[in-house]
Amino acid sequence: MDTGFPKQKSEVMLVYDDKALYVAVIFHDTIPGKRIFESFRRDYVFNNNDNFLSIFDTFRDQTNGYTFEFSASGAISDGIRSGETKNSEWDSKVELKLKNYPDKWVTEMKIPFKSIRYPANSQTWYTNFGRLDLKANEKSAWAPVPRQFPHSSLAYTGVLHFEEPLPKPKMNFSLIPYLYGGYHRNFEAGEEAGYRRDFGMDAKIGLSTAMNLDLTYNPDFAQVEVDQQVMNIDRFELFYPEKRQFFLENSDLFANYGNEKLTPFFSRRIGLDAPVLGGARLSGKLNNTLRLGFINMTTEKTAEHAVRNYTVLSLQKKVLARSNISFMFVNKEYASKPAGVSQYNRVAALDFNLASKNNEWLGKAFYHRSFQPGNPDKQYAQGTSVRYSKGNILVSLDQAAVGENYL
Template identity: 30%
Template sequence: MKGVVFLLFFSIVIQAQEYTIPFLNTSVKVDGNLKESVWKLAPSYSGFHNFYPDDVGKAKNQTTVKLYHNGEFLYVAVAYKEEEDKAVISSLKRDDYGGVIVESECFQLIIDTYNKKTNGYLFGVNSSNAQFDALVGFNGNGFSFNESWNTIWKSAQTKKNGMQFFEIAIPLKAFAYTINDAVWGINFVYRDMNPNNWMSFTDMSRNFIQYDLRNTVPFKLEKLPKQNNAKFIVIPSTTYNHQKNVMDNKTTSEFVPSLDAQYSITSSLKLDATIHPDFSQVDVDQQVTNLTRFAVNFPERRNFFIENSDLFSNLGTNEVNPFYSRRIGASGNMQFGLKLSGNITPKTRLGFLNVQTNKREENKAQNYGALVIQNQLTKSFTSTVFMLNRQETDRFNFTDNFNRVAGVNINYKSQNNKWTGVVNLGKSFTSDVKNKNQFYNLGVDYTTKKIEGSFSISKVDENYITDIGFVPRLYNYDAVNNEVIREGYWSAKSEVSLLAFPEKSKKIQTIRYFFPSNTTYWNEKGEITQSLTFVNQALFFRNTASVFVDFSHQYVDLQYGFDPLNNGNSIQPDEYSFGALQLGYNSPFNKQVSYSVGVQYGDYYQGTRTRFYTFSTFRLLPFAKIGADYEINYLNLKELGIKPFHLARFTGEVFFNNRLNWTTYIQYNTQQNNFNVNSRVQWEYKPLSYFYFVITDNFNQYISRNNWGISLKINHRFDF
């Protein structure tokens, strides 16, 4: 009977072209019970559509959402009718996208406060009240998110008579917005793991990601406050680090005080400052086996670089990125940093950053600067201009050792959501280096439900130097002569994916029956140096399992010696042609135990490569989650040598509650001659105020200890 009452309570649905979030001058107790009378006054939104695995028709189990604001908080109430009593969850840990969003029953709220389809916010809460929040941004050919952004908000979840209820309160001060046009783009998504359904308020095709801002609809906010209530956030912290280097028998201990602050100049423009930041609590990188000739990059995890990070990180392409923030602080500790970012007008975003690092051994002190201006020219076109600078410093003086990069980007998004395009123009200026210092790129993507395709062509000059960027293919390591040679190149990449959806099949959800891609590189003389061709076919089942087969072929005109075995026996410059076949299977990931397994065999330069991998997850929720991964690459290069590369990873997460967890990573990587243990206790004793206790231990592959350390860190967030 109670379930019927709640269904009637949520039964009124507003059918309007422009939806409304009213101003109601009252607050609620966020407890998930939805008993306050104000919820009878707030408009109701329902009629959710199937999104995934099927994207046709209305959802069988409907979600109903109510919203209002009181000038201080945006309040959201959610009701969902479940088929099964037991909800599936995979994590109690905040900001665990895979655990909270992908592999748990959850509600998601996507908000574009400027309704410009460029950048916004993603909020999610699962059926155990674990929260997720992130910034969403357009990266040139689609949307991505950055979960390292955080704000303080409230949520609660209850379950009664087969109904799942969520109640949410997000402070308006968390958003960047303007009152000149108080229309926000919003979408709601509900994820039910038991029948494996994703449901969306807007009718969107399943080839889009659920937080794609192009699929939001306009909501008019009544009486949005003129000023952001929050002006100042201060986060002081202190860290104790104790490090022991066993190899040279040296011990260091130090206390590191630091300070982070944020001032809201306007509701959409923020000034961030950091003094002597410490990043000892940051998650460790997942190690990889790299059998290519070039470096790989890893994601940024430091909070200072996170907010509005899409302004800085999408200035080029995946292979030619002029700004890669992890370069900053790699050769010297950060002393201080300033960042001004956000909207200066509804259509114009500004990003300014300046960071000073200190001297470390032979590495000189450096000053890093970035200026980015992004302007929405029309509904489809956006322009970005930028200037980056790295300059050596001597106390308070700048020396003549510098590297600067300037550029212009034009991005295109069609109104029918099928086409995206990008044009990149860049030029670098480096002390004592002139000419041949430019970068050009043209790219286009096409996406429909059954066809996805892309094409791009790029030119990188040999002196397009980006000291705070990531352009790995520009630098060629010669293992024979132990030197790095900088060489410019052309590249062209094309791919197409053809999909079929057997509607009458009860088991198969999607067939990817044709997926070829090719990437080809030429030197500046117009000679092909490498060509990679890849062909894939895959079956995706309705229970989330999948199976695939792919064939890859490479042609390499090797110009410099390459030593993948790390034994001093290099593959000599010559022409090589080799291919490989790979088979793989991914089990349903909405089960208590899930896994992936794959095997690959083929030629590799003058020898062979055999690869096997397995990734597994064991969910013991709500108490724990365990991950165990293993990969072996067995290289047989004949007279040059035979060597297996092992990569093993164990991840153990113990959840005491939503605020206290213990995470341990154990990684064994014979390519890097490293066995690493990182164990971290994280306690959120107050919203976004943390205590960390971290132990790290590093050994070589023969389990002989190199070094170990202990870190204690506590920070406290003050909102004024």
Template identity: 40%
Template sequence: MLKLYWGFLIFLFVFVCHAQEKQVTVYWTEQPIVLDGMLTEPQWARAIPAKDFWQYFPTDSVLSKNNTEIKMLFDKKYLYVGIAVEAIGNDFIVPSLKRDFRARGNDNITLIFDTFNDGNNAFVFGTNSEGVQREAFLSGGGADNSDFNDSWDVKWENITKLYDDYYIAEMKIPLSNFKFREGETHWRFNSYRFDTQSNERSVWVNIPQNQSVISLAFAGDMIFERPLEKTRVPFAVIPYISGDIRKDYTLNQSDQSFSVGGDAKIPLGNSMNLDLTINPDFSQVEVDEQVVNLTRFEAFLPEKRQFFIDNADLFGGFGNTQANPFFSRRIGIAKNLDDENIENSIIAGARMSGKLTKNLRIGLLDIQTAEDRKNEIPTNNNAVIALQQKILDRSNIGFIFVNRQVTNDPDFLAEDETFNRVLGMDFNYLTKNNIWSGKAYLHKSFIPGDDGKSFSSGGFLGYNTRFWKFNFGSTYIGKDYQADLGFVTREDIFTIDPVATRIFYPVNSSINTHTIELRSNLTFSPDLDFLLTDGMVDLEYQIQFTNQTSIEMALNHTYTYLLEEFDPTRSDGLTLPAFTDYHYTKFDFTYRSDLRKTFSYSFRTDLGQFYNGEKYSLLGEAGLRIQPYFVASIKSSINYVTLPKPYATETILFIGPKFDITFTKNLFWSTYIQFNSLDEEFGLNSRLQWRFKPLSDLFVVYNDNYKTTPVSPGGRALTLKLTYWLNI
């Protein structure tokens, strides 16, 4: 009877903790806080902490093993955060001192601030036990990791201090870094923590494991002791000077250049910002990872240029992965006469984005690119208008207009290339508890002489509960739909994409979860009487172990009807003829080791049929850390594609080692080497970065490129760039 009584009390406690809304009060302070990692000021004693974190992993139904307490204060200029993080020891994992670390395999605490209480967008600040900072902008409701943009950068301060079985972090975040309404007294807030020693991830407001740990559907309340005043957001000027020396060994030409330009950030109240750029230079941007693409379609690469990052979801969140009307990487890149991507200089640009009212976001962008007569590239004006109106609990309706317009009259330009426009509307649906999600969109493109089949439409509806997930999507892209500033995989398609997932949660097992997923994709050609051109059925089984290793197995059957000739080996051999079809089946196996280990790795193998032949693939990643100063990693793949004669057989190899050295929190050296046998090129990018002041950097970048058949130098460049962030 006594056991039953205590069991009932425990159940009641858990039920009450789940049911009540958590909140933390942010107290006003007249005296500024000095960051020392001690929390000894009397103001901290007054603050009542946010505490009682819940486990998210390995389970989500008990309180965290180790306490985490977060206190908050504020004054006219700053939000002060004091965090006490308990642990079972001081064997913390800190792979690197470099800013914007990844959370997995790292002891850290992260804070999420939903300043407009809309459950869609939030500001993220985090630190680890060594005081390394990271910040990010969260969009799309935090449905998955793609909504987490850590390229967003702002100035703020952080100090941590280690003790025997805990550490204390003190943050001083300018209120001007947040967007919020004057007079606001309430923000939504959550926090998550990675504790590698206890093999635990925890959250302040409980989040079910079937939901993302960054989901904005789950948050408590930050209550400010007095209304927030209008903040003075500083006017920022970010000039740069850059010089480089280049040599093209293929043409036996040397070149030197020197450029000056910069950006400006002009605040428009608490919620809007105007970004300006003149002659921007992106030579310091981290090099893209090469992708071995054996499909018939273009690969998507993420945007990394800082000018395009702020509120990037407002401009780039329209449509879907098959038909996105605006993809910022199109600006500043163009095709030369050999249909190769080359840099197309940006003359100047302006970008305004933010909240116009509590529920209305607005984005305006206008960028002018230069003429390149040698490569028959005209000067273009690239403009975007984006609006997003919140409706219901967490949903919104969006409107976008994209315009690319040639602003001169070159003699090499065809009439149908003078402009391209896209007009569209999206509806994004999220329920308060994130069980249902959905999207619907309709876009129309305009080019000179289009015949009307220039629409794109589609959407999906998703259902997500603890044990079951369902998703059904569909996309239509007309044969004349064209988005020059967007990302469109191909035209003249109608697709349906059903997915069903069942999740199991074993009790008292070394397995945390195991999942069975069945997904399918069917693609038809509307212009060919809805001929089936592509079909796929994929059955997957995934196991997530409590020690953070995982296994995935998949059986995949694919159907392809070629509308154009195609060489699956990419070897310039005999192509498979158009208007032929193929059925092929393969088996995939993936293993991922525990990222907490000094040496971690993953590998994937694909075995099976490929078009009219076979393909055997092995893809691997490995990482070694000597914390916190050195991380070495490598990505590699080998694809052996064999087709029956007279078609080709080819071995495609990619290898990409990377070395990161962090001498201090302000001095970093990164070297990335890539070899891709498809391109027959060997490339090296080495970048030294000295952050001599907050967000002010000196970069030294060395690039080297070699042709491999035969081995010969291709191009070499040394770039020196200085940027300085000045607040006025």
């Protein structure tokens, strides 16, 4: 059933001040036995734990939002929601306290306003709260959500109205410099002593309540979380998730083109075979129906590669209730023509993303065209997908075609 009241009741209370939103939750538990959780690790697997989810659509576009989740162990999982996908690599400064009792467990969560973006003079958000109780085999939500959709579906949210306008969003600025030095000497080879020293920085500047500028010079990605090891036994490359903070905010503006196996731009390739010299990234909302993304980055010259520049422009226009039309242009170009490799490679992409108001219809149609010296034929990629989901009915159709000279 996806109607009626849950057997395990939950109470959610919210208060706020000029610094943060505070969420207190009481989870009543009438079934004897230990609560179920498998991990204390951040960004745990949602469906394997007794847990709670909150989602906030601060711009009320029913397309993008922030999720804050926690399990019965006190583990936190937060991320950015875009359409039907969640990017868990984004981390906020959320704080959580949890207390267990025999008949309930109680939590308090603090979400700093500076960790999220919302319009000036904001007084109304869209939101939902959901609970998964594995022991009771029950999931419940504050705003009713049909059983075929997750609690985090932005198509099914309620209205959160604040008594007074929220504090004016501050134009955040952060600067993260680094400097390191080292001494090394190979005694066996009889080499002279050598010194290593380097420096760089990352900066994040809030240009407005919805537009952000990231800058980087000689970035140090050594502190980024390592990838999970995966054994690849086929001929297709693996797409590891982007974990570098420089690329995370509004990442859907660049990553949601094409499909899982066919994408015109994959940010993990930048800096993979040559260090990044520097770059800039602009992303956010121009208004409530138009979003902009722009990247310009340059990699250093190495023994195998000349200096390369990567430029990406992305525009997304909201249409209908929750759908959008997106355009992207990608340019990768060498500073000087290398032997045996095209000096440049360019791609233009046009995508239509369908999402009906009730989320029952989802789909995508795209056409991409690549450009390179000589402009050979068959430099295209196109695809169509549609899915219908209602009750116990799920129907989907996917189609794609790739020209032999695409990319």
